[in-house]
Amino acid sequence: xxxxxxxxxxxxxxxxxxxxxxxxxxxxxxxxxxxxxxxxxxxxxxxxxxxxxxxxxxxxxxxxxxxxxxxxxxxxxxxxxxxxxxxxxxxxxxxxxxxxxxxxxxxxxxxxxxxxxxxxxxxxxxxxxxxxxxxxxxx
Numbered sequence: 001x002x003x004x005x006x007x008x009x010x011x012x013x014x015x016x017x018x019x020x021x022x023x024x025x026x027x028x029x030x031x032x033x034x035x036x037x038x039x040x041x042x043x044x045x046x047x048x049x050x051x052x053x054x055x056x057x058x059x060x061x062x063x064x065x066x067x068x069x070x071x072x073x074x075x076x077x078x079x080x081x082x083x084x085x086x087x088x089x090x091x092x093x094x095x096x097x098x099x100x101x102x103x104x105x106x107x108x109x110x111x112x113x114x115x116x117x118x119x120x121x122x123x124x125x126x127x128x129x130x131x132x133x134x135x136x137x138x139x
Contacts, residue, residue, distance in 0.1 A: 015065070015069070016061075017066045017069035017071070018066075018069075018071075018072075019062050019065075020055075020059070020063055020066045020077065021066060021072050021076075023051065023054065024077035024078075026051055027048065030044045030048040031044065032044050032045070060086070060089060063075065063078065063082070064086060064089060064093070067086055067090050068090070
């Protein structure tokens with residue numbers, strides 16, 4: 001807990017990418033050890049249960065944010081399978097964004113080219129027929 005507090009207080013502007021590593025560190029710190037007294041064990045169990053409920057729906061986003069942060073690019077807080085899955089998801093996301101950008105550029109280019117030649121109503125029909133289902137191999 002002390003380490004997590006220090007990290008957050010030393011950051012002038014904490015970012016999304018630091019949440020997953022800190023969360024993992026806190027979870028690991030809440031694991032019971034044989035030397036723990038019953039009171040410490042109870043506290044660690046309560047902390048672990050509470051932390052287990054947090055960021056459940058945001059894990060993939062947090063992991064991808066940590067992936068692009070040079071401090072955490074190896075994702076040492078994840079298993080090998082989770083790391084591989086996160087890198088695959090990030091690659092798929094990048095490819096999707098690139099494809100959408102190509103489509104957007106194609107739509108803008110067609111709009112500019114045909115704006116002067118076609119009435120507005122026909123322009124919208126033409127774009128919807130030609131630009132929204134392009135062959136992505138062609139610029």
